[in-house]
Amino acid sequence: MSMPTVPTSQSADLTDEQPGRLLPGTVLPCVLYRNAAVLARHVAAEVADLIRQRQSEGRQAVLGLPTGSTPIGVYRELIRLHQEEGLDFSNVVTFNLDEYWPMEPDSVHSYHRWMRENFFDHVNVPEENIHIPDGQLSRGKVDRFCAEYEKAIAAAGGIDIQMLGIGRTGHIGFNEPGSSRASRTRLVNLDPVTRRDAASGFGGEENVPLRAVTMGVGTIMDARRVIMMALGEHKAPIVRRSAEDEETAEIPASFLQAHPNATLLLDSAAAAELTAVNTPWEVDCVDWTAELERRAVIWLAEEVSKPILKLEARDFMGHHLTDLVHESGPVENIRQRVFDSLMETICNHPGGKEKQTIIVFSPHPDDDVISMGGTLITLAQQGHDVHIAYMTSGNIAVFDHDALRHVEYVSEYLKMFNLQSQESTAMETGLREALARRGDSNSPEVLKVKGLIRKTEAVCAAETAGVPADHCHFLDMPFYQTGQVKKKPIGDEDVAIVAELIRTLEPAQIYLAGDLSDPHGTHRMCAEAIISALKVLGEDDLQPEAWLYRGAWQEYEPHEIDRAVPLSPEVMLRKKLAIFKHESQKDAALFPGHDEREFWVRAEARTKQTARRYNELGLPEYFGVEAFRRLEGEL
Template sequence: MDTNVVKRPRSNQSAQYLRQTKIPTLMFETSVEADKHVSLVIESLIRENNSAGTPTVLGLPTGSTPIGVYRELIRLHNEEDLDFSRVITFNLDEYYPMDPTSIHSYRRWMNETFFDHVNIPEENIHIPKGDIPREEVEAFCDDYERQIERAGGIDIQLLGIGRTGHIGFNEPGSSRESLTRKVTLDPVTRGDAADSFFGLENVPMEAITMGVGSILSAGKIFIMALGEHKAPVVKRAVEGEITEEVSASFLQKHPQAVFVVDVAAASKLTAVETPWIVGPVEWTPELTKRAVIGLSEKIGKPLLKLNRDDFMGNHLHDLLRHNGEAEAICMKIFDEFMQGICTHPADKEKQTVIVFSPHPDDDVISMGGTLITMVDQGHDVYIAYMTSGNIAVFDHDALRHIDYVDEYEATFGLATEETRAFHQRCRDSLATKQSGDPDTEELLNIKGLIRKTEATTAAIAAGVPREKLRFLDLPFYQTGKVTKRPIGEDDVHIVADLLSDLNPGQIYVAGDLSDPHGTHRMCAKAILAALEEVGEAVKPEVWLYRGAWQEYDPHEIDRVVPLSFELMHRKKLAIFRHESQKDAARFPGSDKREFWLRAEERTKKTADVYNNLGLPEFYGLEGFARWRGQL
């Protein structure tokens, strides 16, 4: 195993082990490559054991991280005859209490995501039970451990990692010797699960989980982390000290544990963030820019005030040796930043622009100032809303709109027995729905209309007329649940038809690409696949923007659009039109600020970064990255 490679992967370099990690850490360029690697190892063991007539025992997790692995294993079963009939599985955990038929149950999730699609015998599937009486939980947990022993132990344990560093539900404070047991969930863990449960109040307080000791007894362990939001805890787990506060750190002592990450999840590791510290690097323009910006931020000096001593005292002497004098390097980067300050984002000649918005509010939240600027400058701007966003509407908002329509019809003599019955049916559905249950199709349609009308008024506030709005309602989103289908041909064709119809000179795509299963990433995947489908007939400039939760780091930005106080005010007025997302959004994520406040503070922060680098001072800046041909 070569653990001395420090260069970031390229398209012809599928993976590499990173230096200075206490757990062997294998970094892939994309989550798809990571999924395929783990699937290949599991496939190889199953085929080897099948040939010898022996079982393969797998420890399996739930959550968004392993979905790609499960889909690849299903493909291998369907297309390459991978036989799972001798496979025995033990799942890590289950919420408690939890009805196994509930949409929130891990048993149901595993059936729908994996077990229903392969030929593992039912008697070989083991999942902690969330519906047993409380007084029987301890005995059940003891028996779960014995069942693992009787199966011969787990051959391969697959894990994800939570933001608290937990594996399974082994929250901070879990001991190295802990076994299967009932635990109390950490507030951070419950908060991360709130979206799937349609609200924090619906997330159980407890769970049954295999212990750290149970996990460490496996023969081989793959722990996976995908996306930027996992980067801080990955660093703590693989470069920090072993501690009960990060249960994943116990894997440092396992002889066959491998951390599998994509570039985004590895971004805080020393070998990726500052690779020049751990060994020789290839000083590409991107790496040079990142190193110099990092130096400026670290020592608090503008770019053009950095000197040779600053470089020599911060492990960057090799950069000077390769690229010349400090002043020349800094001037080049300064000039690149200056050239990227763009007051005419769609150029000066009139052209057609499409802003793709994954949800009905991403356009104005993320790039509302740029959108308004392009409209003001006379460009033909269209907005394509890719999904309905219907699951993000509170029940009380739906009820308010039902009441309004009911009163409206009564006031103007438009009510009929049929409409009155429909309204009552919707009210009854809302009244009888259990906490966290999905909506009926009728309610989803009502909530979708709420988001659609809000998006329309917001677009008009930004200067985009109703006739230039396109509501694509892509099929992948239409599950009524947080978990979505994979992007399919129908999704791609819808986007391709729009591109062919409008033939834009420029398009804007939500660039939150580090989240492997988020709606933004899936929408981006559909757009880029559609661009391939239309081929040379449609060749727009492609610009990526970030959503409500992230902003680009300065070294990633290719273009910024300045926002004045007045332009920011107009942007906020457009955001305010999304009334169902005002005050408290249904899925706020870990950032509890309102969207208009996030948008303002993000753009101000980017402006502050530029100012600190010694660049012109602005009220706010919206940052964009040029798409370079890879998702």
């Protein structure tokens, strides 16, 4: 099969109709898509084309399938094609990449179960055509099974399309760093980073299996077509190393550089560190826009360790920016334009000088104070009518021992004041039993307790920031209410809840999370709901000014910032005190992401780092800075 046709223009405007943009300067071909949804549709279309082609030839289509959050959009689109457009999977044979070992197939953590719930139960792949590594075999039977798995792939004629994700270690399947290019299906030990990344789904790293059965690198390399996908900023570093650096066993994904028909498909966040995206002037001619000029000059200033206004012509000439000087110069004009544009971002009155209504949308009950607590405090201090909308309960992010502590508190409280009843005693017993059973802590009653913990913490934190309790809105959006890390897609009911709050309060400004690194995906989904609600409200001419903030994992780069709100030492201290009110998330959070530091430490370090970078660029020096981008279109 041939690689999909992609436009190569560096300035191409990506739309749903265009398959993507081939990025120059990489060894492994990389295609950039406007967002994850567009990427998923194009992968599904290629798979569907193969299936139809094989059907017309009277042959089987053999697919290699991954699991995880990355391919789920592809599976949803394939299901839609089957259910709405009649795509027939009866000629499809599938081989999954991997499975944890040991692992029972009906376990909530099993890839057997995951594949059925997310794909096989919704399409008509014949049962006998489905192959998934067996995680329940005894150790003595695993090697023979792996050899038979290889024979089954060969008997099917080999894999036509192998879909892959990529782990932060560069693993493909569960081929961890050090895997041989010639490796075949086998039992492997999991890298600590891989186990840490899986911890959220298992309720803690200690519960993640130590081993897995995986197709080998050689097995993957034998596929006629390989489609590797990467989504999100946390994948950007390994994407760059896999696509641009030398091939090495320490990054198994880099072996795909030698594959004759492999492509790495990316959203803009995952592509962010590739040279063609980060510093495109180093690999290609570019069309110099004001945004690109700003990015280039900031990059140059940091590269040569000079404030913007001290940059010289020789700095530009020695760093691939001669073309910028020729097209947009002289140098003194370029310097001043970029410096002035950065100065314009500094805003001490983010809500304006006249009182107005403002809504801060917080995906989880602590994102408001962690991500923009200083701005929240400033808005309240400056007299604005500030409301906080907590979009989800955050109940799955509470440790069982914290829930038990609160159950015990209520029990002792009732005893102390002689308020116990038969009903309260029965409820306490039921909660204790549910919390004592590993894997059963997501009962509806336990989730209510955990949700209440998060709710009371959020109200206390909001009041610390100057927002009264009656201005805290708990939306309990339906998409989140699964009791598991896996969520439902955003639906009309979610959008309606957001739209109704905006319609009721009629805010002049809203703030929402623009964080694409959220390990749960909840931030991204909440943003999707808000953007969809704004589209609905646009029909009623209700369009508040909308600003994006980053979550706990990463900050905007200086060239991306549209508004920078300075924080004083006093405001920073109050922000930390507000974060401290989230006691269930302090010391050690259940879902810390890829940074194990406490949230208040990350928040303080991030704001100080942004302030330091502004200062080093020659702008005023502040204690801390919170950064925002104006919402324009879709994320």
